[in-house]
Amino acid sequence: MAKVLVVxxxxxGVGKTTSTAALGxxxxxxxxxxxxxxxxxxLRNLDLVMGAERRVVFDLIxxxxxxxxxxxxxxxxxxxxxxxxxxASQTRDKDALTDDGVRSIIAxxxxxxxxxxxxxxxxxxxxxxxxxxxxxxxxxxxNPEVSSVRDSxxxxxxxxxxxxxxxxxxxxxxHVLITRYDTARAARGEMLSIxxxxxxxxxxxxxxxxxxxxxxxxxxxxxxxxxxxxxxxxARAYSDAAxxxxxxxxxxxxxxxxxxxxxxxxxxxxx
Amino acid sequence: xxxxxxxxxxRPATAPVARERLQILLAHERGLRGQPDLxxxxxxxxxxxxxxxxVLDPExxxxxxxxxxxxxxxxxxxxxPNSLERSMAAAT
Numbered sequence: 001m002a003k004v005l006v007v008x009x010x011x012x013g014v015g016k017t018t019s020t021a022a023l024g025x026x027x028x029x030x031x032x033x034x035x036x037x038x039x040x041x042x043l044r045n046l047d048l049v050m051g052a053e054r055r056v057v058f059d060l061i062x063x064x065x066x067x068x069x070x071x072x073x074x075x076x077x078x079x080x081x082x083x084x085x086x087x088a089s090q091t092r093d094k095d096a097l098t099d100d101g102v103r104s105i106i107a108x109x110x111x112x113x114x115x116x117x118x119x120x121x122x123x124x125x126x127x128x129x130x131x132x133x134x135x136x137x138x139x140x141x142x143n144p145e146v147s148s149v150r151d152s153x154x155x156x157x158x159x160x161x162x163x164x165x166x167x168x169x170x171x172x173x174x175h176v177l178i179t180r181y182d183t184a185r186a187a188r189g190e191m192l193s194i195x196x197x198x199x200x201x202x203x204x205x206x207x208x209x210x211x212x213x214x215x216x217x218x219x220x221x222x223x224x225x226x227x228x229x230x231x232x233x234x235a236r237a238y239s240d241a242a243x244x245x246x247x248x249x250x251x252x253x254x255x256x257x258x259x260x261x262x263x264x265x266x267x268x269x270x271x
Numbered sequence: 272x273x274x275x276x277x278x279x280x281x282r283p284a285t286a287p288v289a290r291e292r293l294q295i296l297l298a299h300e301r302g303l304r305g306q307p308d309l310x311x312x313x314x315x316x317x318x319x320x321x322x323x324x325x326v327l328d329p330e331x332x333x334x335x336x337x338x339x340x341x342x343x344x345x346x347x348x349x350x351x352p353n354s355l356e357r358s359m360a361a362a363t
Contacts (some may be wrong), residue, residue: 007331011361050310132342145289146293149293150293150296150297150300153297153300154300156300157304163284175285186286187286188284189283189284189286189287190282190284190285192286192287192289192290196286196290200290200293200294200297
């Protein structure tokens with residue numbers, strides 16, 4: 001049965017789009033048929049992070065408005081044949097996205113895919129509420145930092161009240177994904193620890209993505225982190241998180257950078 | 272270990288401060304969430320009742336709540352134009 005998963009956070013810049021692309025690609029690599037949808041109308045970026053920016057012809061709004069068929073707007077990934085992208089529109093009209101439109105697109109996609117990943121825009125406005133509206137599960141992307149944790153708490157409140165699941169007395173299954181985590185700084189008491197964040201948010205942990213230069217490297221070349229360098233620390237962390245989404249039990253740990261000989265000789269610091 | 276490093280001239284740990292501030296703030300914010308806009312509801316209902324008897328400018332009605340430790344106060348300030356009062360007095 002298809003699962004609709006929203007990747008959300010409230011705060012901007014914490015890694016929603018990076019995480020959507022990385023988890024989507026990791027699930028596809030495990031053989032699942034996956035579509036990632038960009039809900040950030042007016043500021044689309046998932047296409048860029050996925051390396052599909054020059055292949056966008058039609059978008060989510062075109063489908064909502066009946067200008068294009070869903071099959072015309074879906075872009076198939078060039079690296080993974082069971083990974084697809086539904087890009088956002090660049091229109092400035094925020095009202096172009098409607099509840100009815102989103103409901104019918106999600107219902108249609110449910111018949112064709114195993115996973116529907118909704119990349120939420122930042123904020124708590126229309127785009128963010130519609131991205132979570134039909135979700136079965138939610139990944140709340142959180143940086144170990146006060147403003148991000150506060151906004152995550154707010155978003156958790158919305159997932160428990162403003163989704164179709166919540167309104168019908170069910171629960172959206174929620175997971176916290178901690179990104180940009182720096183083990184050394186947390187050990188020195190300079191950064192909120194994993195335990196601190198989980199205790200405050202009272203939500204189970206999906207994974208810990210370490211702060212890493214590999215994330216920027218991957219987005220520079222338009223490749224999901226998990227595809228660009230599968231052995232990098234963040235790629236392994238995202239793959240573990242994807243396996244947990246599939247129901248596997250994977251020991252929780254923070255992958256560390258594996259320094260090569262040249263790195264050691266040149267004294268390069270791992271990010 | 273962490274304390275030792277700090278004794279050796281390290282900076283004080285700030286994460287415990289972050290944690291405490293968040294716990295206090297979120298306890299407060301979660302409390303507000305259950306009762307969406309209590310003041311807004313009060314204001315519109317008070318306005319509806321008073322408007323049945325007096326013609327009012329809705330802009331001139333303010334409802335404020337001060338939460339104290341033991342007692343909270345609800346302050347309702349309704350401005351009624353004098354011309355209206357006079358016309359009401361004349362009518363009765």
